[in-house]
Amino acid sequence: MNQLNIGIAGLGTVGSGVVNLILTHNQLHLDRSGKKLHIAAVSALEMPEELSGVLEQTKWFDDPMDLANSADIDVVIELIGGEEGIARKLVESSLIAGKSVVTANKALIAHHGSELLQLAEIHNVSLMFEASVAGGIPILRSLREGLVANSFDRVYGILNGTCNYILSEMADTGRDFSSILSEAQSLGFAEANPSTDVDGFDAAHKLSILSSLAFGTQLNFSGVFIEGIRNIRSLDIEFAHELGYCIKLLGITKRSESEIEQRVHPCMIHRDTPIAKVNGVLNAVVAEGDHVGQVVFEGAGAGQKPTASAVVGDIVDIARGRTSPPFSIPSSLFKNLNTQSMSERFGAYYIRLIVHDQSGVLAEAADVFAEEKVSIETVLQRGRDPKSTVPLILTTHDTDESSMMKVFSRLEQLKAVVEKPALIRIENFS
Amino acid sequence: MNQLNIGIAGLGTVGSGVVNLILTHNQLHLDRSGKKLHIAAVSALEMPEELSGVLEQTKWFDDPMDLANSADIDVVIELIGGEEGIARKLVESSLIAGKSVVTANKALIAHHGSELLQLAEIHNVSLMFEASVAGGIPILRSLREGLVANSFDRVYGILNGTCNYILSEMADTGRDFSSILSEAQSLGFAEANPSTDVDGFDAAHKLSILSSLAFGTQLNFSGVFIEGIRNIRSLDIEFAHELGYCIKLLGITKRSESEIEQRVHPCMIHRDTPIAKVNGVLNAVVAEGDHVGQVVFEGAGAGQKPTASAVVGDIVDIARGRTSPPFSIPSSLFKNLNTQSMSERFGAYYIRLIVHDQSGVLAEAADVFAEEKVSIETVLQRGRDPKSTVPLILTTHDTDESSMMKVFSRLEQLKAVVEKPALIRIENFS
Numbered sequence: 001m002n003q004l005n006i007g008i009a010g011l012g013t014v015g016s017g018v019v020n021l022i023l024t025h026n027q028l029h030l031d032r033s034g035k036k037l038h039i040a041a042v043s044a045l046e047m048p049e050e051l052s053g054v055l056e057q058t059k060w061f062d063d064p065m066d067l068a069n070s071a072d073i074d075v076v077i078e079l080i081g082g083e084e085g086i087a088r089k090l091v092e093s094s095l096i097a098g099k100s101v102v103t104a105n106k107a108l109i110a111h112h113g114s115e116l117l118q119l120a121e122i123h124n125v126s127l128m129f130e131a132s133v134a135g136g137i138p139i140l141r142s143l144r145e146g147l148v149a150n151s152f153d154r155v156y157g158i159l160n161g162t163c164n165y166i167l168s169e170m171a172d173t174g175r176d177f178s179s180i181l182s183e184a185q186s187l188g189f190a191e192a193n194p195s196t197d198v199d200g201f202d203a204a205h206k207l208s209i210l211s212s213l214a215f216g217t218q219l220n221f222s223g224v225f226i227e228g229i230r231n232i233r234s235l236d237i238e239f240a241h242e243l244g245y246c247i248k249l250l251g252i253t254k255r256s257e258s259e260i261e262q263r264v265h266p267c268m269i270h271r272d273t274p275i276a277k278v279n280g281v282l283n284a285v286v287a288e289g290d291h292v293g294q295v296v297f298e299g300a301g302a303g304q305k306p307t308a309s310a311v312v313g314d315i316v317d318i319a320r321g322r323t324s325p326p327f328s329i330p331s332s333l334f335k336n337l338n339t340q341s342m343s344e345r346f347g348a349y350y351i352r353l354i355v356h357d358q359s360g361v362l363a364e365a366a367d368v369f370a371e372e373k374v375s376i377e378t379v380l381q382r383g384r385d386p387k388s389t390v391p392l393i394l395t396t397h398d399t400d401e402s403s404m405m406k407v408f409s410r411l412e413q414l415k416a417v418v419e420k421p422a423l424i425r426i427e428n429f430s
Numbered sequence: 431m432n433q434l435n436i437g438i439a440g441l442g443t444v445g446s447g448v449v450n451l452i453l454t455h456n457q458l459h460l461d462r463s464g465k466k467l468h469i470a471a472v473s474a475l476e477m478p479e480e481l482s483g484v485l486e487q488t489k490w491f492d493d494p495m496d497l498a499n500s501a502d503i504d505v506v507i508e509l510i511g512g513e514e515g516i517a518r519k520l521v522e523s524s525l526i527a528g529k530s531v532v533t534a535n536k537a538l539i540a541h542h543g544s545e546l547l548q549l550a551e552i553h554n555v556s557l558m559f560e561a562s563v564a565g566g567i568p569i570l571r572s573l574r575e576g577l578v579a580n581s582f583d584r585v586y587g588i589l590n591g592t593c594n595y596i597l598s599e600m601a602d603t604g605r606d607f608s609s610i611l612s613e614a615q616s617l618g619f620a621e622a623n624p625s626t627d628v629d630g631f632d633a634a635h636k637l638s639i640l641s642s643l644a645f646g647t648q649l650n651f652s653g654v655f656i657e658g659i660r661n662i663r664s665l666d667i668e669f670a671h672e673l674g675y676c677i678k679l680l681g682i683t684k685r686s687e688s689e690i691e692q693r694v695h696p697c698m699i700h701r702d703t704p705i706a707k708v709n710g711v712l713n714a715v716v717a718e719g720d721h722v723g724q725v726v727f728e729g730a731g732a733g734q735k736p737t738a739s740a741v742v743g744d745i746v747d748i749a750r751g752r753t754s755p756p757f758s759i760p761s762s763l764f765k766n767l768n769t770q771s772m773s774e775r776f777g778a779y780y781i782r783l784i785v786h787d788q789s790g791v792l793a794e795a796a797d798v799f800a801e802e803k804v805s806i807e808t809v810l811q812r813g814r815d816p817k818s819t820v821p822l823i824l825t826t827h828d829t830d831e832s833s834m835m836k837v838f839s840r841l842e843q844l845k846a847v848v849e850k851p852a853l854i855r856i857e858n859f860s
Contacts, residue, residue: 021579021721031646031759032578130576136722138576145575146560146568148462149451149742216461274728277707291451292566292739295729298704300722309722312579322752329461 003036004319007067007099009090010079011044011051014104014131017308018077019051022315029312033319037312040072068093075100075318077311083107095119095127100323102314104131104307110205110221113212117331126323128314133206134159134283136306137299138313143213143287144328150289152214156252156429157285158278159206159264161301162190162197163229163249167266168279171237171246177230189281199228200249200264207251211262214287215255215337216329220262223339227265231422236352239380239393240268240424243350246276247424259340267427268350286429343402348377348426353392353411354419357385361392361416368410374399389418395426433466434749437497437529439520440509441474441481444534444561447738448507449481452745459742463749467742470502498523505530505748507741513537525549525557530753532744534561534737540635540651543642547761556753558744563636564589564713566736567729568743573643573717574758580719582644586682586859587715588708589636589694591731592620592627593659593679597696598709601667601676607660619711629658630679630694637681641692644717645685645767646759650692653769657695661852666782669810669823670698670854673780676706677854689770697857698780716859775831778807778856783822783841784849787815791822791846798840804829819848825856 006022008015022029022037029037041059043066061067067076068090076094078101080087087108094101096119103109109116109129120127130140134157143152158164162184169180181198184190196202204224212219229249240247245268254261269276274296278284283301288294300306317323327334355361362379369376380393396404404423411421436452438445452459452467459467471489473496491497497506498520506524508531510517517538524531526549533539539546539559550557560570564587573582588594592614599610611628614620626632634654642649659679670677675698684691699706704726708714713731718724730736747753757764785791792809799806810823826834834853841851 017721025579025581028581029579031763032755034760136577136719137725138572141576142568142572145747146571146743147566147739148746149455149459149739151455151458274707277704289566289739291447291735293730293733293736295567295727297725297727299725303723305721306723309577309579309719313576316578317575317754320754322754324747324750324752325462330464333461 002034003038004315005038005040005072005074006077006315007041007070007073007075008039008077008079009043009064009067010081011042011048012079013304014307014311015044015079016048016051017304018079018311019055021305021308021312023054029316033316035319037315037319041067041070043067064090065093068097068099073099075102075315077315078103078105081105083111088112091116092119095123095125098123098125100126100318102128102311102318104129104311106132106202106205106209110208110219113209113219114331114334117326120326121331126318127326128317128323129326130314131307131310133209134285135299135301135303136309137283137285137297137301138310139210139285139297140213142297143210144324147287147289147292147295148328150291152255153288153290154252154254155210155214155285155287156250158248158275158283159203159251159301160197160249161281161283162194163203164279164283165189165281166198167229167232167247167249170232170234174234176234177232198230200226203249203251203264207253207262207264210251211253211260213327214253215260216327216333216335217260217337218334220339223262225263225265225342229266232266235391236422236424240350242380243378243395244271245269245426246271248275250427252427256340258337260337261340263342266424268424269427269429273429343405345401345425346398347428348398349396349404350424350426351394351408351411352422353417354389355392355416356418357388357390358416364414364416365392365394365411368407372403372407374403374407432464433468434745435468435470435502435504436507436745437471437500437503437505438469438507438509439473439494439497440511441472441478442509443734444737444741445474445509446478446481447734448509448741449485451735451738451742453484459746463746465749467745467749471497471500473497494520495523498527498529503529505532505745507745508533508535511535513541518542521546522549525553525555528553528555530556530748532558532741532748534559534741536562536632536635536639540638540649543639543649544761544764547756550756551761556748557756558747558753559756560744561737561740563639564715565729565731565733566739567713567715567727567731568740569640569715569727570643572727573640574754577717577719577722577725578758580721582685583718583720584682584684585640585644585715585717586680588678588705588713589633589681589731590627590679591711591713592624593633594709594713595619595711596628597659597662597677597679600662600664604664606664607662628660630656633679633681633694637683637692637694640681641683641690643757644683645690646757646763646765647690647767648764650769653692655693655695655772659696662696665821666852666854670780672810673808673825674701675699675856676701678705680857682857685767686770688767690767691770693772696854698854699857699859703859773832773835775855776828777858778828779826779834780854780856781824781838781841782852783847784819785822785846786848787818787820788846794844794846795822795824795841798837802833802837804833804837
């Protein structure tokens with residue numbers, strides 16, 4: 001029959017968005033795919049009020065696992081979330097039952113993508129997850145298809161809209177992290193439990209997927225170095241600005257001969273870098289291919305409609321019968337590369353010390369740098385208050401992280417340094 | 431056999447790049463596509479020196495048409511160029527002979543894409559042309575695949591690297607069009623005959639392809655309004671800057687209920703627009719989908735390696751057996767929409783008058799605007815020289831182009847106006 005029968009598990013924000021998009025553009029998707037996208041069944045904790053009318057005729061399952069077993073369903077759309085539990089069970093069972101799966105679940109793919117891919121291969125079905133990375137931006141299929149002729153050198157970007165929103169607001173208003181976070185929570189841009197976002201885990205899930213796809217390596221979430229944005233202060237943003245930089249939480253992955261680099265942390269990047277101007281909840285990804293050079297993608301990284309756009313894009317691919325290998329290569333060809341240790345990073349650093357404003361502090365600090373052979377590029381000292389504390393900002397020339405860390409722990413010990421120093425890596429993407 | 435046999439017609443810059451890319455990444459492409467990409471035959475006016483070694487064993491045809499007829503070839507890569515002649519004949523014959531075709535030929539697709547698509551459909555083969563628009567940026571397949579779930583509202587962008595280079599250099603150096611053009615020609619960024627680029631035809635070819643793909647309409651190159659960049663002076667760029675704008679040659683296509691807008695002309699755009707910062711030979715395309723919102727793509731729009739990246743991306747798709755409909759929908763569903771007349775454009779305008787510096791000129795000009803009911807937003811007058819001529823710059827509030835054109839031709843008649851005025855459309859992409 002000229003119809004693709006779809007089962008949807010989860011009718012939260014994204015699930016409702018997918019239902020609405022499929023119903024709104026049914027003719028358009030039929031024209032483009034040659035098949036009618038038909039929502040054959042749904043399963044959720046409860047039916048959202050606003051969908052009860054349009055889904056009145058649709059089969060309802062209390063248990064999402066029934067979607068995997070229903071003979072009337074060709075494709076299962078997993079929008080429950082979570083790396084374990086019912087989401088994982090549903091995806092596994094669906095693949096085993098010979099159904100293609102579309103999911104937006106980055107945690108699931110980051111943790112279990114390799115095994116799920118093997119299941120999909122064995123049962124000769126599709127496993128697609130464009131929505132799991134950078135929402136509406138078609139970055140996964142660009143790496144896998146449009147840019148497939150290239151060997152990739154590096155992929156990096158702004159992968160978490162909540163963090164980008166918070167950092168942009170801090171820059172615009174001069175207000176501090178916690179006050180912007182509370183505001184973001186009340187506006188719905190941040191979760192009640194914000195840790196997944198602000199501590200970098202969400203970006204790290206996405207980065208490990210990008211990394212595996214770009215370099216043909218095993219998914220290795222535990223190999224991602226992760227540092228969030230809680231320690232960024234608005235004074236860091238001001239100093240960054242003065243130095244010609246802005247601060248972004250980036251995910252960066254890079255491949256050398258024998259190792260792979262995977263890291264998520266706040267970065268100072270030049271104001272002139274294309275992604276430096278990507279503000280608010282937007283995401284941006286830069287792919288560097290050996291032939292195409294740098295390609296920059298910007299767009300909505302989350303939200304109901306952009307995420308639905310990505311999920312339904314995958315469904316149309318399945319309807320067209322033209323899906324490509326999810327990670328570009330079959331699982332049998334995945335390479336196992338070691339993760340490069342963070343201590344091997346080579347680059348520049350920004351250090352913020354809060355010190356007693358007394359003579360000799362800078363000399364003491366400079367001695368530490370000199371003894372560890374780390375060369376200082378800039379020193380900024382603002383405000384004088386002998387009775388109080390002031391920030392002392394230093395940036396370094398390129399050095400290796402292990403030397404920098406020695407400097408850092410020695411600075412922490414200095415008597416005049418009154419609180420734990422902060423360190424932000426300066427990334428040069430020229 | 432686990433091999434895709436490729437015949438390449440044309441071994442100029444792009445053809446040589448394609449050969450080199452296929453040979454360099456043969457293992458990578460085998461891993462990713464499951465097939466060895468094998469260059470089975472080539473045809474060109476002459477064998478480039480640097481390829482004579484690597485293609486020594488490769489079959490050579492003096493007549494490219496032999497590629498279409500050779501039983502040893504699965505896919506024909508047309509890199510000859512030109513909208514008629516041998517390029518067109520080769521693509522037609524190849525499709526009729528049941529071979530898939532990959533081409534970088536924007537003129538051919540813009541003029542004959544509909545008929546070529548029909549041939550491909552009848553003979554059940556693929557016709558792919560990612561390299562024809564925005565070089566290495568995978569914009570066609572993003573519209574067709576990643577963003578396929580959306581109804582598109584508008585697509586626009588910087589589609590010609592030569593013009594973008596010239597305008598960027600004019601802005602950076604303050605030098606005039608003709609001097610930068612000569613320099614670009616000597617650097618190889620502009621052709622000896624620059625008309626195709628600087629008069630907007632190249633961008634218009636690309637725009638008509640984007641337009642058809644985004645909106646499902648017949649290719650309609652002759653419906654594109656085209657104006658090039660020859661009349662832009664560095665003083666316009668300076669005034670634009672003062673007003674918060676920069677000047678870019680853009681292609682813009684937009685669909686309303688019953689009409690389609692297709693235009694290529696210099697635009698003033700706000701400095702804060704994402705594509706305003708895309709300088710030099712780079713291209714950028716913005717796709718606006720009703721669900722995904724705005725997605726911005728930036729990258730190399732031309733050049734040997736980026737173009738080869740796009741061509742070989744298409745070849746890998748064919749090797750994977752997963753090509754999608756070139757224009758997203760089958761040709762039978764193409765709509766025939768009227769082109770919106772340029773006189774219906776509604777927006778703001780920048781006018782540059784060169785006038786005798788005498789009292790009353792501004793009043794005279796202002797009268798013309800008032801009589802045609804076009805409201806002036808800004809007046810800029812720089813430098814005073816009663817013995818000579820000076821620029822008088824006016825910008826308008828939003829108005830329709832037909833009224834603006836009446837103002838324009840009346841301004842031209844004013845005694846104090848000493849040369850043909852210039853008009854640049856101000857585009858607001860918020």
